[in-house]
Amino acid sequence: MVDNKLINIKSLKSPKGVFLLGHLPQFNTYNKHQVLERWVEESGELFKIHFLGKEFIVSANPDFNNKMLRLRPDTFKRFSKIDEVLKEMGIDGVFNAEGSVWKRQRKPIAEALSVKNVKAFYPIILDKTKAILEKFKNYSEKETIVDVQKEFMAFTIDITTEIAFGYKLDTINNKSNSFQKHLEVIFPMINTRVTAPLPIWRYFKSKKDRILDDSLRSIEKVIYEFIDDAKKRIEKNPSLKTKPSNFLEALLVENEAVNFTNEEIYGNVFTMLLAGEDTTSNSLSWAVFYLAQYPEIVNKVREEANIVYKTEKVSSTYEHVELLKYAYAVAQETMRLKPTTPQLYLEPNEDVVINNVAIPKGTSIILQNKVAQTQEDHFSNANSFIPERWLDHGCPMHKNHSPNVMRAFGGGARYCPGMQLAKTEMIVLISALCKHFDFKLEVKPEDIREQFEFTMYPENLKVTFKSLKTTK
Numbered sequence: 001m002v003d004n005k006l007i008n009i010k011s012l013k014s015p016k017g018v019f020l021l022g023h024l025p026q027f028n029t030y031n032k033h034q035v036l037e038r039w040v041e042e043s044g045e046l047f048k049i050h051f052l053g054k055e056f057i058v059s060a061n062p063d064f065n066n067k068m069l070r071l072r073p074d075t076f077k078r079f080s081k082i083d084e085v086l087k088e089m090g091i092d093g094v095f096n097a098e099g100s101v102w103k104r105q106r107k108p109i110a111e112a113l114s115v116k117n118v119k120a121f122y123p124i125i126l127d128k129t130k131a132i133l134e135k136f137k138n139y140s141e142k143e144t145i146v147d148v149q150k151e152f153m154a155f156t157i158d159i160t161t162e163i164a165f166g167y168k169l170d171t172i173n174n175k176s177n178s179f180q181k182h183l184e185v186i187f188p189m190i191n192t193r194v195t196a197p198l199p200i201w202r203y204f205k206s207k208k209d210r211i212l213d214d215s216l217r218s219i220e221k222v223i224y225e226f227i228d229d230a231k232k233r234i235e236k237n238p239s240l241k242t243k244p245s246n247f248l249e250a251l252l253v254e255n256e257a258v259n260f261t262n263e264e265i266y267g268n269v270f271t272m273l274l275a276g277e278d279t280t281s282n283s284l285s286w287a288v289f290y291l292a293q294y295p296e297i298v299n300k301v302r303e304e305a306n307i308v309y310k311t312e313k314v315s316s317t318y319e320h321v322e323l324l325k326y327a328y329a330v331a332q333e334t335m336r337l338k339p340t341t342p343q344l345y346l347e348p349n350e351d352v353v354i355n356n357v358a359i360p361k362g363t364s365i366i367l368q369n370k371v372a373q374t375q376e377d378h379f380s381n382a383n384s385f386i387p388e389r390w391l392d393h394g395c396p397m398h399k400n401h402s403p404n405v406m407r408a409f410g411g412g413a414r415y416c417p418g419m420q421l422a423k424t425e426m427i428v429l430i431s432a433l434c435k436h437f438d439f440k441l442e443v444k445p446e447d448i449r450e451q452f453e454f455t456m457y458p459e460n461l462k463v464t465f466k467s468l469k470t471t472k
Contacts, residue, residue, distance in 0.1 A: 007357045009057060013043040014050075022050040024197055032195070033342040033452050036060075036368045045371075046357065052197055056364045057357075062372040062405040064355050068346055068365070069411035073102050075352055079345030079364060085193045089186070089216055092263060093271035094417070102414070108254035109268060110417045117250050118420050120243055121163045122318040125425055128159045129314050129432050131172045136437060140467035145442050148288050148463050152281040152429075157183070159425060160276035164269055165226040165248040179222060182215035183273065190274070191454035223266050227252075247272055272418070279340045280422045282457040283408075286338035287330055287430055289448060289458055290385045292439035297387060301327050301434035314432045321424055327431040329387035331423060335408040337385060340455040342370040344410065369407040378402040437465040 015038075017023040026035055027049070036058060039047065045061040059065055068076050083096040094105040111117075132155050139146050154171040157180060161167045169177050189212045193201065201209045230248045234240045244250040248269055255265070291298050304326045309315045315324065344367040352359050359365070374382045379389065380400040389401055409416040416422070433439075441448075442462040451459040 004356060006353070009048055009055065009357075009359070009363065012046060012048040012057070014048050015039040015042045017049070021052060024051040027051065028195070028197075030451050030453075031449070033368075033370065033456055034450060036343060036366065037371055040368060040371050054197075054364065056366055057359065058366045058368055060368040060371040061355075062369075062378070062402075064357075065344075065367045065369065065372075065407070066404070066411060067354050068367065069344075069407075069414070071352070072346070072412050072414045073098055075350060076346045076348050076365075079194075079347055082194055082345065085190060088193075089190070089212075090220060090263075091267050091270050091274070093267035093269075095271040095275060104258060105260075105264065105268065106413075106417070108251060108258050108260075111254045112244075112247055112250035113417045113421055115420055117244065117247075118424055119318045120245070121247075121421070122424070124162050125159055125428055126314055126316065128155055128162075128172065129428055131158075131170075132429070133313065133432055133436055135172060136433070136465045137467050140437065140465045143464060145462050145464055147461070149281065149285040149457055149459075149461055152284040153277065155284075155429070156277050156281040156425065160273055163247050163421070164272045164276070165223070165230065166246040167226065178218065182219050183277070185211055185215040186219065187274065187278065188453055194454075219270070220266065223269055224262065227262060227265055227269070275416065275418055276421070278455040278457070280425050282340040282455055283331070283335055283338070283422075284426055284429060285458050285461055286340075287334040287426070288433070288439060288463055289338070289441075289445070289461055290334060291330070291430075291434065292441040292463055293445060294385060295438065297330065297385075298434045298438065300387075301330060301431060305431045305435040308431075313436075315428055318424075321427055324427050324431050325391060326387060327427045327434070328423070329390035330430050331426040332390045332406075333385055333387045336373045336379070336406060337383075338450075338456070338458075339370050339373065339408055340457065341408070342452075342456055343368050344407070367407075369405075372405040373407075376400065378405050433465075436468055438468065440464045440466070 015023065018025055029035065039049070039058065040060045046057070046059050046064065049056050049058060059068075077098045078096060083098070086092070086096045094102060094109045097105050132151065135151070136146070138144075151172075157171050158169050161169050161179070167179070169175070169180055171177065171180050189208065193199070205213075226248060230246075230252055234249060234252055240249050241253050244253055248265075251260075251265060251268060260268075291301075304324060305315075308323045309320050315321060346365045346367060347363060348359050348361055348365075350361050372378055376382050378400060379402065409419040409422075440463065442464055443460055448461050449459045451457055
């Protein structure tokens with residue numbers, strides 16, 4: 001793509017497929033993100049695939065991808081099927097909104113998740129971190145083998161639901177709750193429907209579809225009750241306008257200038273649950289996957305924790321978080337090597353040319369982002385877990401360091417507004433875990449499989465925790 005000759009989609013390479021079905025049989029699997037990675041090796045950074053005749057462009061070129069992301073929301077939008085599926089479920093928030101609707105919603109959502117409000121939410125993060133530390137201490141005493149992905153899911157569910165609207169679940173302590181059970185039904189079904197080649201559920205409802213409908217109705221009823229309660233609280237207690245106690249209250253305060261409908265408020269609260277649960281818990285799981293293999297890195301995180309918040313069990317103030325630079329580096333390096341959203345789906349609102357490639361309006365595009373994050377051109381020793389690369393003057397051998405190719409939180413104007421909250425959760429828990437425990441993998445690293453279900457998580461990650469007797 002160095003000359004000025006216009007490239008047509010039909011001239012792009014394509015990996016080997018199957019007659020009529022195309023590439024669907026290979027792609028319709030638990031590790032579709034790794035299938036895309038193999039196809040990049042086979043066909044290069046830019047190629048085409050098709051599912052039952054439906055054509056897609058796949059790009060692993062970071063420059064190509066960044067240009068598309070920067071052209072959102074005007075020239076490019078999210079893959080329309082995602083919006084269709086979410087709206088069918090009654091979810092119409094900033095995540096799937098486009099155009100003028102997105103522009104109207106973006107600012108109040110960003111303000112509701114601003115650093116100021118994340119600071120206000122910090123006691124919730126602190127409380128849940130202490131709870132999971134206590135649970136892991138009990139696991140340590142009993143030498144229990146821990147399914148960390150499941151435990152971190154409980155951790156982020158408890159944080160997200162309390163921050164979203166002040167609802168205390170306590171799934172960390174295995175207290176079952178119907179709200180949590182409904183969420184566990186809904187999230188996997190979103191992935192199933194978005195990746196389904198045909199919308200069979202619109203014509204025939206399976207048992208899973210009927211269960212999904214029941215769960216959606218139940219969640220909707222509960223959230224609307226929370227919306228009504230929050231409005232009444234703010235009316236009775238005007239001080240909440242300057243210091244909201246949760247995301248819903250903050251959103252209602254910001255809403256005074258925007259005038260959201262109840263349906264839009266509901267959609268954004270649900271989006272908060274959707275975006276705040278899987279990605280953070282899965283990233284934390286992958287962090288422990290690496291920390292368990294590198295005790296010297298655990299020691300460095302521990303040393304930092306002992307310096308920053310000394311004898312405290314957990315970092316007690318938000319101001320400490322900014323000082324936990326090595327814990328932050330561990331989080332960044334984890335998201336580089338194991339991005340929980342390794343691909344994004346877009347389509348253009350109009351005919352457009354990117355890097356001499358002519359892309360017609362409505363073309364489906366898959367942005368494969370992980371490949372660039374693990375290439376030597378962008379990161380020296382690209383496949384090694386080296387948190388130091390994220391520190392100023394961390395290691396002189398890292399001559400290649402291109403953080404701009406990282407897409408853990410999207411890019412352009414539509415980057416994830418919950419980024420600060422997610423990073424805070426990760427930094428605090430990574431630091432606290434390393435301060436209080438040593439970790440040991442109970443399965444071989446090669447036996448831990450990357451599983452993709454809307455986000456990518458480690459399947460079969462089993463870990464034991466050894467409590468440090470010297471910590472308080």
